[in-house]
Amino acid sequence: MAASTKRRSPLWARICVGVGAVVLLAGGGALVAGQALVAKYTDKVTDESLLAPIVAKPAQAAEAAEVESDIDGAVNILLVGIDPRDEQTAPLADSIVIAHIPRDRHSAYLFSMPRDLRVDIPAFAKSGTGADRTKINAAMAYGSRLGDGKYSAAQGFQLLATTVGTVTGIKKFDAGAIVNFGGFKKIVEAMGGVEMVIDMDVRSEHLKPDGSTRDRIPRCRYDHTSAACMRPYTGPQKMYKKSAEPVRLQAWEALDYVRQRYGEDMTDYDRQRHQQQFIKAMAKQAMSRDVLTSPGTLLDVMDAAGDSLTFAGGGHTIVDWAFELKALNIDDMITVKLPGEGVYDGGYLGERFLPGVDEFFKAVTEDRVAAFLMDHPTYINETN
Template identity: 75%
Template sequence: MGKSGKRRAPLWARITVVAGVLLLVPSGGGLVAGQALLSRYENKVTDKSLLKDFETPAEAVPPKDLDANIDGAVNLLLVGIDPRDDETAPLADSIVVAHIPADRHSAYLFSMPRDLVVDIPAFKASGTGADTTKINAAMAYGSRLKNGEFSPAQGFQLLAKTVSNRTGIKKFDAGAIVNFGGFKKIVEAMGGVEMVIDMDVKSEHLKPDGSPRDRTPACQGHHNCSRPYTGVQKVYKKSDEPVRLKAWEALDYVRQRYGDGMTDYDRQRHQQQFIKAMAKQAMSRDVVTNPTKLLGVLEAAGDSLTFSGGEHSILDWATELQAVNIDDMVTVKLPGKGLYNGGYQGEQFYPEVDDFFEAVTEERVASFLLDHPEFVNLDG
């Protein structure tokens, strides 16, 4: 295992917003207690089918010894979804890749824009053909079951293949899906989160008291309007100092992408900043030394998280990543622009993003970012 001689706070990167809370808890003196709690919830959250048949191509990836350590650099795929029910196809609203070098001293997070236009391959399990469309549709395509219902775990497999094809990452070593509804319970159990608000943000969805905004008369009773809301809005004011957000505020803030001068790239940055803030909150003494609060966090995560660690358990991953320093986590921005052809079609990356993906596959991200500091997000 890649280890540091110095004990540092552990890291499990979350997609979209804290899927890895389960792997954040066991640090320092709390490792043994954390292992006991993680063991209790492992069967509840683990679904090994997330990474089933993912290797691309399968013959290019040597089989792993089930008792082998987690060696070398690892790549984790973290996805946030907001499914309404089993009869509605889930869309990948947040797609985050965490690249952790072999030395385990740092981690690099980058997001795939939900509207990124990509080639989605055909998928036998769902009976869907190949298509070129927005990447968030990959999970919806892949999730289709023969009985008319939908499986996010099956959809994750097609999304993973799609992300792999676009980035050149041959395989993901672990993956997680977080249901945004359940995520709110996680933040509530942690007592909220403190983070810097780096720009004025108006909520598209909520009023100042957290209640839903009114819908326009033309958008009542259906979901066919892209921006159906009207009336007073919750506002998150720019602040140079960390602001404590309640659970509903945190979830609302990291989902915003509309407003003056705001794009989906701002939303991606806010989600990545939030991951770091949540990691620090999870590692605070207020959480890890409080059995009641820690148990509440794990209960909430068990209701909202689906995890697959390949051949390795949650405990294996928690132990492996305990040397990663949260303060050394780097959030990466991938520059892009809108794609237009008779109207807005989605997003596309600038050509230099492919150079970054090559650096990821060749395990030289640190040197790439030294040469291209414009790819590094400022945390505010």
């Protein structure tokens, strides 16, 4: 896990990489937008407005998650992906990724919480919800309730952060981000797509080869809730073939690929790995392509990030984080797989981690992940 000896990129480009680490789930979109923000935003973010859209106007600031920052030490950043939601629909945390960045700032470790991880969700006074034991992706929905049939993803983030912290032992997240998958597609389009290795054959559950939505089974055309229609599609499927070399994915392909979890020999753990791989691929692409030097592309990415990304800096601005993480080397980013299994009791109840994962979490809180992975190499994704 030694730091890379490769020649570093210019400082201003590495600043962008640092920003990308903060908002990794949006990958290259926020990474590139961060460079322009260095010149645009210099004010400190208050605790009352942490979760403001990344390029939002002050009036658009949302209520914050309760996060504190200790930029002097190792940092842990919570990254959450949600489907497009309006204020009348409760948001679900479909993707939960944690970025652990050691004190030396030379590397980053990405690991995921399974969306179906069975956990204890605590009571939350702001939303008026009681304690429950259920799947972790429900925590954001529970915490988002405002009353009068309205919901706030930013408020839901607070309960999700508390729940994830209880599982991992991370008492406070130093920063956080929410990415809306609809806007995420715009970020990838602005980046010109993404190049990444496809590490297994994947069939799309949702799309045809031309990118259009698959047809629904006749009995499920108007049934969107019953168990019999949980997988309601039929007909031709978009196929992503295993590749030894990186292949270019268009924006709709990238979004589709990283969301797949059904198929032969495929589980949600594969989906988690693909999302982590995508994050790394987008960050590397932003370093190697001409995006950083193209004003038009840069502005397009900024606009896309503003529509899709909500960022909490723990009392620090994007600018602060950019300079703090300027030495981060994307080539040294490690994606981590946490072993788990299904829980059954008369039916599927969710997922649980296998013995040993608690030791990994302890290593995270003690900033000794590199040493843990040297002793437990099976935790490292082979496709790093």
